[in-house]
Amino acid sequence: MNSDTIAAIATFPGNAGINIVRISGDNALNIAEKIFIKKNEKAENNIKFKPRFLHYGYIVDKDYKIIDEVLISYMKSPNTYTREDIIEINCHGGMISAKKILESILEHDCRLAERGEFTKRAFLNGRIDLTQAEAVIDIINSKTDSSHEISVNHLEGRLSKQINIIIDEIMDLLANIEVNIDFPEYDEDEITIHKIKILSENVVEKLDNLIKTSETGKIYKEGIRTVILGKPNVGKSSLMNFLLNENRAIVTEIPGTTRDTIEEYVNIKGIPLRIIDTAGIRDTEDTVEKIGVEKALNKVNEADLVIMIFDSSRELEVEDEKILEYIIGKRVIYIKNKVDLQDKLDISKYLDINKNIIDVSVLRNQGLEEIINRINELFFEGSINLSNDLIINNLRHKNLLIKAKKSLEDVLKSIDSNMTIDFIEIDLKEAMESLGLIVGKSVSDDLVEKIFNEFCIGK
Structure with a gap:
């Protein structure tokens, strides 16, 4: 103490x-x-x-x-x-x-x-242990019920329990290996290697399943970085206000009203979004607006999701097509706003977009449900039961799980290559050390300081 x-x-x-x-x-x-x-x-x-x-x-x-x-x-x-x-x-x-x-x-x-x-x-x-300590700060920083529930599961020790079971199993195998090395006359190499292979295969599968949850965990913890993009006056700020259910962004009919990025965090039906409203993308001589356009394009590079807005009351223009070129390779939800007005937009040459575009009228509160359903399709594969499923929401844990998995894959490669048991032992120890770092076994003082410096004073 x-x-x-x-x-x-x-x-x-x-x-x-x-x-x-x-x-x-x-x-x-x-x-x-x-x-x-x-x-x-x-x-x-x-x-x-x-x-x-x-x-x-x-x-x-x-x-x-x-x-x-x-x-x-x-x-x-x-x-x-x-x-x-x-x-x-x-x-x-x-x-x-x-x-x-x-x-x-x-x-x-x-x-x-x-x-x-x-x-x-x-x-x-x-x-x-260390996973439970990290869960404390995650609970404090939770922005949605889902992120809170994931962190509470970690605080209860569910991740620690699973990791510690694997560590104990590896330690038992390492003890067997030590016996084989120290007392070769017993010659149980084949039995021990068979045990190592079965355990390694099972653990690799378990670790892989945990690693796959990390993308979902990251989304629930940090939110989906969502950039609203479009040419001026298509309804970007109106859509942001629509999603936030408040007048956060200034809405006028004057092009170029939004000159900087506006960022807000919103929880829509359990889905956390970090919404970024951007300046309208167009060629402009206005110095301030030009900086806003550059910032908007930079935000696209960092975004998990782009909501691209067309104005159905206007024809397809050069600005629209430039934006479409810029967002190639991103996850995009295409929206046609102002569908309550006369439809002048023709995007038939973009077959995929035309087929998947969502009709929205922010003025009439129409289309939000479809947007949320589309986000679910893009980011959440199948149904997730947060009460039962163990979700990884910590980047440090994810990286160590990847490292442990690689060490165990190296074990399996060594077995297939008929390497001697002492080579196999090295990779097993590395896997165990990586898993031990997750729960805080043999953790360095520098790492402990780094983790707890993220807390507030008083906790």
């Missing part, structure tokens, strides 16, 4: 009903006894804290001046979040109370916690 005691404000700064100040470490209880007095009692009468009970009273400064009226709880190690003694102080919301309480705490034998240090201590003290 860590020898020093840490403290931080655990709630988001600003106006709220309550704030929470958290203390963790060997000195937590001693600090609480020094700064807390029960209502209607003298300051010198130290309270005896009963674990897991709320105590009502005041936090005082070093001169016993009342800072705030609070509820305070004491949680005794090791049955706590950090496996250390923890004190949590519930004070009034706002900027001042929590700040003054924290200042009072730090006057004693205590220091300000670093980013994610409470969760880091939970990991270092063995309460959670």
